[in-house]
Amino acid sequence: MRSSIVDVANKAGVSIATVSRVLNGSDKVKAKTREKVMAVINEMKYAPNPAARGLIMKKTEAIGLLLPDLHGEFFSEIIRGADEAVQQHGYHLIVSSSHNDPKEIEAALRFMRGRVDAIVLMSPQVNSEILLENLPKGLPIVLLNCRTDNTHYDTIVIDGFGGAKEMTNHLLDLGHRRIAIITGGENNLESEERLRGYRTAMADRSFTPARALEFAGNFTEISGYEAAKEILKLKHHPTAIFAFNDSMAIGAIKALREEGLRIPSDISICGFDDIPVAKYISPSLTSVHVPISDLGAMAINRVFDRLTMRSRDTTAHVFVPTKLCLRSSCKKITLISNLEKEENVA
Amino acid sequence: MRSSIVDVANKAGVSIATVSRVLNGSDKVKAKTREKVMAVINEMKYAPNPAARGLIMKKTEAIGLLLPDLHGEFFSEIIRGADEAVQQHGYHLIVSSSHNDPKEIEAALRFMRGRVDAIVLMSPQVNSEILLENLPKGLPIVLLNCRTDNTHYDTIVIDGFGGAKEMTNHLLDLGHRRIAIITGGENNLESEERLRGYRTAMADRSFTPARALEFAGNFTEISGYEAAKEILKLKHHPTAIFAFNDSMAIGAIKALREEGLRIPSDISICGFDDIPVAKYISPSLTSVHVPISDLGAMAINRVFDRLTMRSRDTTAHVFVPTKLCLRSSCKKITLISNLEKEENVA
DNA sequence: GTCGCAAATGTAAACCTTTACATCCCAGTG
DNA sequence: CACTGGGATGTAAAGGTTTACATTTGCGAC
Numbered sequence: 001m002r003s004s005i006v007d008v009a010n011k012a013g014v015s016i017a018t019v020s021r022v023l024n025g026s027d028k029v030k031a032k033t034r035e036k037v038m039a040v041i042n043e044m045k046y047a048p049n050p051a052a053r054g055l056i057m058k059k060t061e062a063i064g065l066l067l068p069d070l071h072g073e074f075f076s077e078i079i080r081g082a083d084e085a086v087q088q089h090g091y092h093l094i095v096s097s098s099h100n101d102p103k104e105i106e107a108a109l110r111f112m113r114g115r116v117d118a119i120v121l122m123s124p125q126v127n128s129e130i131l132l133e134n135l136p137k138g139l140p141i142v143l144l145n146c147r148t149d150n151t152h153y154d155t156i157v158i159d160g161f162g163g164a165k166e167m168t169n170h171l172l173d174l175g176h177r178r179i180a181i182i183t184g185g186e187n188n189l190e191s192e193e194r195l196r197g198y199r200t201a202m203a204d205r206s207f208t209p210a211r212a213l214e215f216a217g218n219f220t221e222i223s224g225y226e227a228a229k230e231i232l233k234l235k236h237h238p239t240a241i242f243a244f245n246d247s248m249a250i251g252a253i254k255a256l257r258e259e260g261l262r263i264p265s266d267i268s269i270c271g272f273d274d275i276p277v278a279k280y281i282s283p284s285l286t287s288v289h290v291p292i293s294d295l296g297a298m299a300i301n302r303v304f305d306r307l308t309m310r311s312r313d314t315t316a317h318v319f320v321p322t323k324l325c326l327r328s329s330c331k332k333i334t335l336i337s338n339l340e341k342e343e344n345v346a
Numbered sequence: 347m348r349s350s351i352v353d354v355a356n357k358a359g360v361s362i363a364t365v366s367r368v369l370n371g372s373d374k375v376k377a378k379t380r381e382k383v384m385a386v387i388n389e390m391k392y393a394p395n396p397a398a399r400g401l402i403m404k405k406t407e408a409i410g411l412l413l414p415d416l417h418g419e420f421f422s423e424i425i426r427g428a429d430e431a432v433q434q435h436g437y438h439l440i441v442s443s444s445h446n447d448p449k450e451i452e453a454a455l456r457f458m459r460g461r462v463d464a465i466v467l468m469s470p471q472v473n474s475e476i477l478l479e480n481l482p483k484g485l486p487i488v489l490l491n492c493r494t495d496n497t498h499y500d501t502i503v504i505d506g507f508g509g510a511k512e513m514t515n516h517l518l519d520l521g522h523r524r525i526a527i528i529t530g531g532e533n534n535l536e537s538e539e540r541l542r543g544y545r546t547a548m549a550d551r552s553f554t555p556a557r558a559l560e561f562a563g564n565f566t567e568i569s570g571y572e573a574a575k576e577i578l579k580l581k582h583h584p585t586a587i588f589a590f591n592d593s594m595a596i597g598a599i600k601a602l603r604e605e606g607l608r609i610p611s612d613i614s615i616c617g618f619d620d621i622p623v624a625k626y627i628s629p630s631l632t633s634v635h636v637p638i639s640d641l642g643a644m645a646i647n648r649v650f651d652r653l654t655m656r657s658r659d660t661t662a663h664v665f666v667p668t669k670l671c672l673r674s675s676c677k678k679i680t681l682i683s684n685l686e687k688e689e690n691v692a
Numbered sequence: 693g694t695c696g697c698a699a700a701t702g703t704a705a706a707c708c709t710t711t712a713c714a715t716c717c718c719a720g721t722g
Numbered sequence: 723c724a725c726t727g728g729g730a731t732g733t734a735a736a737g738g739t740t741t742a743c744a745t746t747t748g749c750g751a752c
Contacts, residue, residue, distance in 0.1 A: 004709085005708065005709065024710080028729065033730080048709070051396075054709090055739090073419055076418065250626045362739080366740060375701085398707090399738080694751100696749100698748095699748085700747070702744080705741090705743100711736095712736105718727100
């Protein structure tokens with residue numbers, strides 16, 4: 001049986017109020033009394049019950065982080081950034097994954113209600129209406145890459161559109177015209193934004209992006225691998241593949257290699273996110289840099305801004321820019337390849 | 347102001363006890379009453395306050411997971427496995443990282459006390475005495491890859507010794523004699539076990555492992571990269587490099603490539619852990635397979651065994667076997683190279 | 693119509709804190 | 723000496739739930 005504040009008070013010969021005051025620092029307690037109480041606390045190894053404290057203080061010192069998935073380095077980096085930020089405030093993280101399942105999101109949110117002081121939610125797939133219904137009221141909430149025009153919550157969104165557009169332009173600059181893409185699947189905000197960026201870049205240069213060159217993945221290595229195998233079944237291979245994240249690019253590279261293609265001499269490939277491993281694989285992967293761990297940290301810091309009332313009533317909507325990160329997986333191609341342009345447009 | 351059980355009771359025209367009974371299923375409540383109460387609950391979106399519940403039930407439905415670090419896919423997989431297992435029981439995860447710092451471990455453990463029903467602790471670096479002092483009493487605790495002979499806690503330990511020995515033997519079988527290793531640093535249980543395995547395998551075949559071929563890393567890509575650069579400064583290059591985890595192997599590969607070496611024709615390399623990305627990089631990485639996510643799941647399941655009293659008083663000490671996973675980053679070498687054997691021994 | 697019994701429901705204590713308010717004590721003042 | 727005021731400490735309520743125990747209800751049997 002764990003000892004309670006009453007035991008400490010008895011043993012120290014004071015009231016529980018005094019013990020509480022000693023515990024919470026501040027209040028005026030005579031130095032001598034304080035020492036006596038502290039001695040007993042240390043002796044008994046007493047630690048206040050967080051549930052009781054939470055009950056009356058309505059404060060848990062924990063922050064909920066709900067992610068769509070836990071596969072791969074992307075989410076791992078988000079967690080790492082969030083954990084570091086949270087530790088600086090003496091807080092802790094309750095992590096959960098939703099697998100993009102509304103039921104699981106609801107369950108996690110229900111669980112977190114009352115257990116956390118704020119929630120950071122990343123849910124690029126499930127649409128906002130379902131989300132908004134289940135979001136606990138009265139808690140600071142930061143939406144990470146969520147599909148919503150609701151300005152009632154703080155939001156942080158990666159500029160997937162701009163990043164993909166920039167990458168596509170880069171590929172076009174290198175002379176590529178037949179550019180296959182591997183998307184993250186339908187209904188996924190991140191994927192859709194990147195798709196929009198790709199199509200816009202193509203259209204801006206008067207190339208009609210061919211639907212036949214758009215392949216669906218789901219952001220996992222294996223899906224990139226499989227998509228690449230499909231791509232290679234095309235009669236005319238594309239000269240470049242733009243995978244909508246690095247994991248899929250890595251999977252695709254494996255598939256390409258298995259078919260005997262050399263990268264980038266036979267085919268160029270690039271990814272998105274710039275996960276840490278991207279610069280280490282070979283060829284090092286050209287990607288769109290996203291400050292992944294910063295994203296986690298930003299969300300947490302935003303939460304603390306709220307918590308400390310520094311920004312009580314203003315919601316912030318941060319748009320995180322990306323940066324093209326050129327490495328060695330893409331190569332400039334010759335005019336001969338450019339002749340394929342017409343086919344693509346057709 | 348969040349609604350409480352009292353509000354529900356009033357609105358439904360019943361007592362709080364009845365509401366509580368409806369909430370907790372079981373007890374005998376007339377079907378009609380139950381429906382009425384449920385209707386109000388749904389209407390008000392009422393959810394019980396976990397602090398109050400935890401206070402009286404002494405149960406939090408959360409499990410603490412304290413890891414040494416959050417960098418890289420290894421820990422990410424541990425979390426994923428743990429999260430999946432925990433979700434199956436309707437529980438949730440409180441994740442924290444210690445950076446192998448006793449102060450941080452203590453802080454995290456203090457935080458978790460009263461907030462979790464059990465703790466899974468991975469701490470290959472900090473020695474057990476410090477740990478044991480801070481471990482909350484009366485809570486099921488599973489030690490993951492911790493250095494301890496204390497049989498009072500459940501433990502799960504990867505067979506780093508066996509895995510490294512097997513890998514070393516494999517390299518020897520391929521004809522390698524000058525085998526450089528990249529360790530995970532001093533004082534790290536995982537690294538030490540793998541080192542022991544390597545040395546034992548060498549000694550068993552009557553090769554004296556040369557200290558000059560042992561390079562220190564810290565399990566990160568960059569440290570593998572740097573270690574490999576050092577290795578290449580050797581007058582006689584080793585014919586194989588055994589990195590003590592895959593991240594370092596990946597870093598090392600980059601360094602080797604930068605120096606113009608081809609893998610595996612010029613030099614063989616292998617890792618340890620078999621993180622998901624290992625099979626996708628090129629050349630696909632020969633590694634020692636560790637069921638990483640299973641490790642997380644095993645720890646959690648063990649915790650639940652404890653929690654459900656199924657194994658109240660017996661501690662379990664699980665030794666997780668590893669499995670050699672051969673891919674294309676290592677190659678058989680010719681007898682010519684074998685002539686180097688003497689040098690190595692010397 | 694009354695009684696008895698079981699099922700359904702209600703009451704209140706307990707869990708452990710924090711904190712507003714009450715009390716006590718003592719020094720300083722008139 | 724009586725009184726004031728303020729610092730130190732104590733008392734008790736509140737926070738939201740679960741549950742042992744108490745009470746009510748409903749119904750069949752006599």
